[in-house]
Amino acid sequence: MCAFPRSGKKRCSRWNNQPVERSAGVILTLPRELREVLLLRLVVGFSVEDAAGALGVSHGAVRVRQHRALARLKER
Template sequence: MLEVNGLQFDYLNHITGGLDKNLVLEELMQAYGKEVWNFAYFLTRRAELADDVTQDVFVKVYERLYSFRGQSSVKTWLFAITRNTAKDALHSSWLRKVILLPVWRQREVHPSAEKEHLDRQVTEEIWSVVLSLPRKLREVLLLHTHHGLSLKEIAAVLQISEGTVKSRLHRARAAVNRQLGEGDS
């Protein structure tokens, strides 16, 4: 069962029940579009390229909709397509610019200007450290902490073993902690 916005439905039933591909694609875009874009942005570090990658991902999803076998979650399937599409886009472009990604939202209704400034500095420092990690460590860390994928799902997206995922996640966390700790001294 796939759960979208609190509603459960059997994805394969949608497909085999003869529903319109456009309707299924629209549901997938509404349910996962923002996460696909965020992952594409993380991988490409360019909003315009993330837009293009996201569009390409959903075109590929539309073309391959009936080939989804349900061996992984739909989210895992989408992230694998996103990763491969972003990789192709990066290989064919001249991008190498690092852009910091502000992700944390203010939870306070009226934070002080000083608090906003400090929060922004901390966020930029953390993302600077995360983005300085080698790609293999960055991917695992983002998929686990930001997108909430399990080790098994990350292994499926990256096509590596769960043990490798665990190792990379441990190394990524250690590197972030080490670099942030050095900044305090």
């Protein structure tokens, strides 16, 4: 899974070796609030500030949700 942030730099996660179907399936099992943050940050490439604005939550909430989502994915 790679993100193309506004800076134009390509960033890829450590799960890049896994088939896309498996990664997508695991992400879909996350609770909505965690899934939304992860998709906005890593797939769409939103900054913390942009994701917070889109979701109507604080910057801190975005950071916490992203951390929790990644921790859950790491467990699987």
